[in-house]
Amino acid sequence: xxxxxxxxPHSRKRGKSSSEYHSPLERPITVGSVVAQAQVSELDSQKxxxxxxxxxxxxxxxxxxxxxxxxxLDLYAIATGGSASPVRIYNNMKLxxxxxxxxxxxxxxxxxxxxxxxxxxxxxxxxxxxxxxxPHTSTTISASKLAHICAKPKVGELASHWFSAQQGNYTxxxxxxxxxxxxxxxxxxxxxxxxxxVTNAYTSSVAKGTIGVTNFGVTGCxxxxxxxxxxx
Numbered sequence: 001x002x003x004x005x006x007x008x009p010h011s012r013k014r015g016k017s018s019s020e021y022h023s024p025l026e027r028p029i030t031v032g033s034v035v036a037q038a039q040v041s042e043l044d045s046q047k048x049x050x051x052x053x054x055x056x057x058x059x060x061x062x063x064x065x066x067x068x069x070x071x072x073l074d075l076y077a078i079a080t081g082g083s084a085s086p087v088r089i090y091n092n093m094k095l096x097x098x099x100x101x102x103x104x105x106x107x108x109x110x111x112x113x114x115x116x117x118x119x120x121x122x123x124x125x126x127x128x129x130x131x132x133x134x135p136h137t138s139t140t141i142s143a144s145k146l147a148h149i150c151a152k153p154k155v156g157e158l159a160s161h162w163f164s165a166q167q168g169n170y171t172x173x174x175x176x177x178x179x180x181x182x183x184x185x186x187x188x189x190x191x192x193x194x195x196x197x198v199t200n201a202y203t204s205s206v207a208k209g210t211i212g213v214t215n216f217g218v219t220g221c222x223x224x225x226x227x228x229x230x231x232x
């Protein structure tokens with residue numbers, strides 16, 4: 001036979017737990033909470049942020065073309081009017097990675113294959129070691145498959161470090177690409193903040209105040225979705 005058992009309620013009133021306080025006015029006031037609210041958090045005038053730019057290479061690019069820190073700093077700029085040199089927007093940059101896609105091959109197994117190559121700089125600069133001479137390569141002979149490279153410089157290699165407008169120029173990477181290759185660059189940047197603006201190596205006749213890219217001065221290189229300050 002079952003017997004119903006009931007419990008007497010506690011006569012002592014249960015206090016609220018900290019999770020049951022729904023309003024800041026109900027929370028207990030402590031010395032720590034007062035001090036925390038009185039302190040002003042540290043404010044950084046600027047923080048580094050990530051950018052991704054894509055380009056279409058209308059002509060093939062050979063390994064002899066060196067992609068340098070100066071080219072990267074000159075990349076994004078604002079036109080100063082007339083035919084004057086645009087002024088750089090970025091003062092510090094750090095390369096995160098490079099991606100490349102080629103168009104599909106003709107599908108003929110006997111046709112010349114489509115190959116792309118990327119090699120981070122093996123040189124030494126100010127004691128920082130370059131990358132080993134092991135380039136990233138991708139080849140396709142298929143009419144339904146793209147050649148694709150996704151490469152990041154290893155920590156400690158020259159191409160993985162921050163560089164600025166106040167430093168000397170050096171090579172980040174070399175690449176070999178075919179016509180119509182898509183190039184994507186991922187990098188961290190800090191904009192000019194108190195430094196004297198630097199004019200880049202190109203001239204542009206677009207309207208004063210126009211912000212865009214200078215396409216590295218590489219023949220046939222066009223930005224995807226950005227204003228071209230230089231049209232090679």
